[in-house]
Amino acid sequence: MYKKFHIKHSYSGIFSEQGGSIGAFQLAHDILAYNHEKGLKIFDKTDIKIVTYKQNGVSVLTEHGTTITGKKIIYCNGFESTEIIKNKFVKLLFTYAIVGERFEDEQSHLNGTLFWNTAEPYMYMRTTDDNRLLIGGEDEDFVNAEKRDSLLNDKSVKLTKYLKKILPDYNFRMDFVWAGTVGETKYGLPYICKHPNFKSAYFVLGFGGNGITFSVTRMELVSKMLKNKKHPLAEYFKFRM
Ligand SMILES: Cc1cc2nc3c(=O)[nH]c(=O)nc-3n(C[C@H](O)[C@H](O)[C@H](O)COP(=O)(O)OP(=O)(O)OC[C@H]3O[C@@H](n4cnc5c(N)ncnc54)[C@H](O)[C@@H]3O)c2cc1C
Structure with a gap:
């Protein structure tokens, strides 16, 4: 490596x-x-x-x-779905990311790379098109948005420290830091399904840390559901509470 x-x-x-x-x-x-x-x-x-x-x-x-x-409503309201569905169907986490200033020295060995380690919680890292390095992770159990934002400084220091440890030759200077909320499900899959308490409604909730990967599946399933047709994968994306 x-x-x-x-x-x-x-x-x-x-x-x-x-x-x-x-x-x-x-x-x-x-x-x-x-x-x-x-x-x-x-x-x-x-x-x-x-x-x-x-x-x-x-x-x-x-x-x-x-x-x-x-005729129908499709809920794509992310973690805020926990405000309307009372069952415990997802574990919410805070997650943090920082991005550095544009680098001017030679870093072409990092171009086009995406890193993801196996720690729990995991860290990820990638370069951007405008020559920056982005690193994220440092997840914590969700409490509320105020608590999440109050940890921004502490988490940015930890992420920077980790980056300097693994990439000591890289002259990283943090430019932005931000936090978000992610949802962890029992099997790591998103929800694309109905809920018995909500008539004429579907839920499309990209939990499980693979929001973009599953978005095509979500589109395919929902268009089948709206036409009252079955999809072979539908079974995997039902609510499990
Ligand atoms: C820091 C971070 C990094 C990530 N990195 C990646 C990655 O590299 N690759 C990847 O695939 N995934 C990544 N994810 C996960 C990805 O962002 C999510 O899986 C995806 O955004 C989930 O999509 P969604 O449509 O279900 O919900 P969201 O994107 O959360 O959208 C929900 C929307 O509903 C709106 N909403 C909520 N309540 C209401 C209401 N009452 N009225 C109107 N609107 C409402 C919200 O404002 C929001 O716009 C990352 C997430 C975070 C936080």
Whole structure:
């Protein structure tokens, strides 16, 4: 590992070409723009406050007092789904990431790499298109958003220290730090399913740490479900409580 990637304090690993990275923000906006052209209506920065389940559909009241009606509702509300589903179906964690300033010295041995160690909680690391290094991990059990944000400084110090240990030749200077919430499920799989307490509703919740990997499966399953068709993988993505 040291010879190829200049990484110290590491053992052997699996080197695979099956991995990829994408700008998630850009991808989301491109998908929305594409579907907007086809007639999708988008209401950004709009919280759903109340959902009324009717015989033949749903009615949604937004924070702005407007009402949206439809035949079905698909909940993609991430960890906030725990506010409406009372069963214990996911373990929430805080997670942290830092990104360095753009490097000017030669780091081409790191280009196009994604690292993921086997620690629990795991650490991950990658370069960005504008020559930065991003490292994340340091997960903690979820308490609340205030607690999560109060740990930002402490976690950024720990991540920087770890980075300097494994990449001592790399002149890392932190530029940004952020925190997020991730959900861990019993089998590491997301949920793509109905819930008995919610009529005309589907849940598409990208838990399990593989949000993007499973997003195509989610799209395939939901389009089958909306057409009342079966999908061979549906069994694996049901709520297990
Ligand atoms: C720091 C970090 C790094 C990650 N890295 C990776 C990675 O490298 N690869 C990967 O595949 N995955 C990664 N993940 C996981 C990935 O981000 C998630 O799996 C994915 O975002 C889950 O998608 P989702 O659509 O289920 O939920 P989310 O992306 O959480 O979206 C839920 C949305 O619902 C909205 N919402 C909630 N309640 C309401 C309401 N009442 N009204 C209106 N809107 C509401 C929220 O504002 C939010 O926009 C990472 C996560 C974090 C935090």
